Amino acid sequence: MGTKNGVGILKKERVSSGLKGNCIVAQSGGPTAVINESLGGVIQEAQRHEEIKEIYGARNGILGLLKEELIDLRKEKSSTIESLRTSPGAALGSCRYRLKSWSESRKDLEKIIEICRRYNLRYFFYIGGNDSMDTAYKVDEAAKRMNYQMEVIGIPKTVDNDLVFTDHCPGFGSAAKYLAISVMEAGRHLESLYDSERIIILETLGRNTGWLAGSCALAKRSEEDAPHLIYFPEIPFSLDKFIKDVKEIYHKIDRVFIVVSEGLRDEKGNYVCARRNRVSTDAFGHPELEGVSHYLKERIESRLELKTRTIKPDICQQSAIHFASKVDMEEAYLVGREAVKSALKGKSGYMITIRREKGRVYKRRTSTAKLSLAANLEKRVPRRWINRKGNFVTREFIEYVRPLIQGEVDIAVQKGLPYYPRLEKRRWNTFLS
Amino acid sequence: MGTKNGVGILKKERVSSGLKGNCIVAQSGGPTAVINESLGGVIQEAQRHEEIKEIYGARNGILGLLKEELIDLRKEKSSTIESLRTSPGAALGSCRYRLKSWSESRKDLEKIIEICRRYNLRYFFYIGGNDSMDTAYKVDEAAKRMNYQMEVIGIPKTVDNDLVFTDHCPGFGSAAKYLAISVMEAGRHLESLYDSERIIILETLGRNTGWLAGSCALAKRSEEDAPHLIYFPEIPFSLDKFIKDVKEIYHKIDRVFIVVSEGLRDEKGNYVCARRNRVSTDAFGHPELEGVSHYLKERIESRLELKTRTIKPDICQQSAIHFASKVDMEEAYLVGREAVKSALKGKSGYMITIRREKGRVYKRRTSTAKLSLAANLEKRVPRRWINRKGNFVTREFIEYVRPLIQGEVDIAVQKGLPYYPRLEKRRWNTFLS
Numbered sequence: 001m002g003t004k005n006g007v008g009i010l011k012k013e014r015v016s017s018g019l020k021g022n023c024i025v026a027q028s029g030g031p032t033a034v035i036n037e038s039l040g041g042v043i044q045e046a047q048r049h050e051e052i053k054e055i056y057g058a059r060n061g062i063l064g065l066l067k068e069e070l071i072d073l074r075k076e077k078s079s080t081i082e083s084l085r086t087s088p089g090a091a092l093g094s095c096r097y098r099l100k101s102w103s104e105s106r107k108d109l110e111k112i113i114e115i116c117r118r119y120n121l122r123y124f125f126y127i128g129g130n131d132s133m134d135t136a137y138k139v140d141e142a143a144k145r146m147n148y149q150m151e152v153i154g155i156p157k158t159v160d161n162d163l164v165f166t167d168h169c170p171g172f173g174s175a176a177k178y179l180a181i182s183v184m185e186a187g188r189h190l191e192s193l194y195d196s197e198r199i200i201i202l203e204t205l206g207r208n209t210g211w212l213a214g215s216c217a218l219a220k221r222s223e224e225d226a227p228h229l230i231y232f233p234e235i236p237f238s239l240d241k242f243i244k245d246v247k248e249i250y251h252k253i254d255r256v257f258i259v260v261s262e263g264l265r266d267e268k269g270n271y272v273c274a275r276r277n278r279v280s281t282d283a284f285g286h287p288e289l290e291g292v293s294h295y296l297k298e299r300i301e302s303r304l305e306l307k308t309r310t311i312k313p314d315i316c317q318q319s320a321i322h323f324a325s326k327v328d329m330e331e332a333y334l335v336g337r338e339a340v341k342s343a344l345k346g347k348s349g350y351m352i353t354i355r356r357e358k359g360r361v362y363k364r365r366t367s368t369a370k371l372s373l374a375a376n377l378e379k380r381v382p383r384r385w386i387n388r389k390g391n392f393v394t395r396e397f398i399e400y401v402r403p404l405i406q407g408e409v410d411i412a413v414q415k416g417l418p419y420y421p422r423l424e425k426r427r428w429n430t431f432l433s
Numbered sequence: 434m435g436t437k438n439g440v441g442i443l444k445k446e447r448v449s450s451g452l453k454g455n456c457i458v459a460q461s462g463g464p465t466a467v468i469n470e471s472l473g474g475v476i477q478e479a480q481r482h483e484e485i486k487e488i489y490g491a492r493n494g495i496l497g498l499l500k501e502e503l504i505d506l507r508k509e510k511s512s513t514i515e516s517l518r519t520s521p522g523a524a525l526g527s528c529r530y531r532l533k534s535w536s537e538s539r540k541d542l543e544k545i546i547e548i549c550r551r552y553n554l555r556y557f558f559y560i561g562g563n564d565s566m567d568t569a570y571k572v573d574e575a576a577k578r579m580n581y582q583m584e585v586i587g588i589p590k591t592v593d594n595d596l597v598f599t600d601h602c603p604g605f606g607s608a609a610k611y612l613a614i615s616v617m618e619a620g621r622h623l624e625s626l627y628d629s630e631r632i633i634i635l636e637t638l639g640r641n642t643g644w645l646a647g648s649c650a651l652a653k654r655s656e657e658d659a660p661h662l663i664y665f666p667e668i669p670f671s672l673d674k675f676i677k678d679v680k681e682i683y684h685k686i687d688r689v690f691i692v693v694s695e696g697l698r699d700e701k702g703n704y705v706c707a708r709r710n711r712v713s714t715d716a717f718g719h720p721e722l723e724g725v726s727h728y729l730k731e732r733i734e735s736r737l738e739l740k741t742r743t744i745k746p747d748i749c750q751q752s753a754i755h756f757a758s759k760v761d762m763e764e765a766y767l768v769g770r771e772a773v774k775s776a777l778k779g780k781s782g783y784m785i786t787i788r789r790e791k792g793r794v795y796k797r798r799t800s801t802a803k804l805s806l807a808a809n810l811e812k813r814v815p816r817r818w819i820n821r822k823g824n825f826v827t828r829e830f831i832e833y834v835r836p837l838i839q840g841e842v843d844i845a846v847q848k849g850l851p852y853y854p855r856l857e858k859r860r861w862n863t864f865l866s
Binding site: 095194294 | 527530615617620625627652755849
């Protein structure tokens, strides 16, 4: 196996680990539109291998393992698994529970490994973002420390697209596509209303990175198309410059469609936020942000006297599967399958990654990166992919993201609305009785 | 022609007015996803009748007529008109310009009729909501007062669904469908996240009526499905009762998905709003509202200590054509065509309405109502369609709205995103030169 910059490439297939045992899969962090594709990929691939006996799901991520809330996924109908793949939310439930270092979280970690041992869990698949990769890493370390052989593989998932060592993250393409269509449609609305609101601010997710905000640029096919301005957490935000930018566009075309990332920061690195004194933190210690669009609306209205509306799709950009990207769905499924294949090759402590091959036509292949390196790092938008003024993307950004939003998904519709199945509640832990 | 409760029913076809002249069509007020279907209906029906010579469009509603910003719609390719029908925004542009009474707006009204005379406009079609119906009514009155023969027909359009004398309004069904799917998807997201946000508040449009908020109930197919609580402008809002409702659901199912209409009012009739002192008004004199979801989020967080997120789709619910209702699109087109047919029968001063026929299977037919009666009135959600507690709809509401969201629309997709054409700018007023 060649390793370069922490990225492990499966050059030669390793001999199967030969381990016979059960596998467990769990979902963690904020769901994406395609997180259940990865789950489906794990389950359906696991079903193909005789080394894997039982296929368990943990309820609400690592918490389900700690609480022994498990489901026997082999008992689900294959049609249920198939239709879950195109359902929003995390079918197994998710969590934001943080495992700390061995010394701090020893009790949790020992319990986890003890439970794994009890259920003969030999393959551990964790679907999530940076923090979840950290959880997977800690489980892998704990297993090694406790001399328990278990292959731990992380499966990347995040709309934020901020995982390192992977070209992009499953979940991002669908969120980008949903935001781009929202901007297209709302942009036409803004364009129509001559004597009313002339400014729209759409606030995207993205605490530290502007991947989602930048993707809204896909909506723009001609100069008059929305969006006109995009602001990134990567670029220190200046209110004066912002007001100047808005004024300039307004004088040119009589309207301005602005996209802002929730995580804008000023020159001093402080979050630009209406209620600075009320910033609180979530379980992972991240500040909770809100109100940047509202704050900027007030500034525009008071300084430019231009009526401004705000749009905040919030979790809709994480859950909107009805206009998901087919490429994204395929890749989410693929990384789930690859996780199983890697584990069966005896790999442990790795995250599946996607590598983009060079060339004009989009081609990808999967690879792996060490969890120890991938966990807790963030990939930011490169400076050269943001224009000089810091208020729009460059062509490179568009070329990067466009292949990821291609293709539409057919969802099952019943009486005018989609059919989104669930795993049946009554099945949780039924196999224990 | 029989008239009952101000609703004129075309029982016998009247002899054609015989007027030969040009027609004009304009769009007014906030666009809906299907407003261009009505425009397409007018244009394509007008093309079928030899009494109608030129087909003009006014830019930005009545303002375009006042400024003589017109477009010759016969010069557009039929394929452009066809594809405009499934494009968001108002293709001709819209406005919120208010015509007041004859004595107050005499200058405007005289100018309008003078321009109509100059362009030999004999058929006047105005697509809009309550305020726009008032504009059409005033134009009709002014024409009569000035002895200018012109048939004026209003074409209903509003996501708010608050026009009287019509069973429902084109634009509403698509907004309802978009909101329902957003609630379904975001509801699954909420359900997945076990130890993080447990409360979601989604804020819908609806200044005085809860049609859109209530429609979110379509997302609910089982008890655990979102939404769990809905609040309407029709029901006086009590914060204490609200907090009690939220607490009750939370204790039962560990999460709460709440839908609120932007126009909630307290027992005294004052808007429930974060910034009461900053309520301003738009051109039609309506207060601009914002922040009800944000306000309630803060109340929940401080009184119940439960982390709460807000979703504000705002104008996306007016512009999202990518998941529009086919029934709504067909009806929007139908009322456009019917407007032309009515005008050609010599009717003037009427709005096209939709009547629902009795029976289990949804059937509709068009009819007309006097603009003088329809303008400026608002249809509110009947009390009996809201539950006793005032926090959800009844079965009757669901039975009313379900037929209106049926059927999906195919939109043209180019490179992963829709293709939404525009009328070409250079064509405006080209026929004058």
